[in-house]
Amino acid sequence: xxxxTLNISLTVNGERVQERVDPRKTLVDFLREDLSLTGSHVGxxxxxxxACTVRVDGEIVRGCLMLAVQCDGAAVETIEGLSDSGEVAxxxxxxxxxxxxxxxxxxxxxxxxxxxxLKRAKAKKSVPSREEIREHISGNYCRCTGYHAIVDAxxxxxxxxxxxxx
Numbered sequence: 001x002x003x004x005t006l007n008i009s010l011t012v013n014g015e016r017v018q019e020r021v022d023p024r025k026t027l028v029d030f031l032r033e034d035l036s037l038t039g040s041h042v043g044x045x046x047x048x049x050x051a052c053t054v055r056v057d058g059e060i061v062r063g064c065l066m067l068a069v070q071c072d073g074a075a076v077e078t079i080e081g082l083s084d085s086g087e088v089a090x091x092x093x094x095x096x097x098x099x100x101x102x103x104x105x106x107x108x109x110x111x112x113x114x115x116x117x118l119k120r121a122k123a124k125k126s127v128p129s130r131e132e133i134r135e136h137i138s139g140n141y142c143r144c145t146g147y148h149a150i151v152d153a154x155x156x157x158x159x160x161x162x163x164x165x166x
Contacts, residue, residue, distance in 0.1 A: 013081030
């Protein structure tokens with residue numbers, strides 16, 4: 001940590017957090033190192049792989065491209081918070097049932113991205129197509145599954161959620 005640290009205050013997974021951080025510390029490093037929230041992973045550190053995906057004020061972002069100090073006053077949700085709230089329970093179950101996770105490294109970011117798509121689809125009262133699912137998760141790399149099972153899982157949840165809301 002540098003000699004200069006800054007105070008930040010934010011809400012992480014519904015809990016108020018106040019910390020002193022190095023102004024250069026990324027959000028994903030802050031979450032992992034300072035708060036022990038290790039569900040978001042550090043992959044490429046260039047915003048390309050999606051392993052660090054979290055939600056800030058309701059929008060998914062790359063935690064490796066955002067500084068922790070930029071989140072002062074913000075609401076941050078990690079995969080731990082999404083999971084604990086039950087918001088993604090059906091997605092997690094579908095990923096398991098359809099073998100859409102292998103090593104698990106990309107899974108938290110993939111689920112966060114998929115949930116973002118499903119939230120948007122619900123707001124539009126639509127069900128995303130397989131092409132739309134592929135497009136939305138295209139910023140999340142998976143080296144193990146080949147994406148077919150992931151798309152199957154997201155599509156199944158989208159259809160099930162749509163049927164329940166009808």
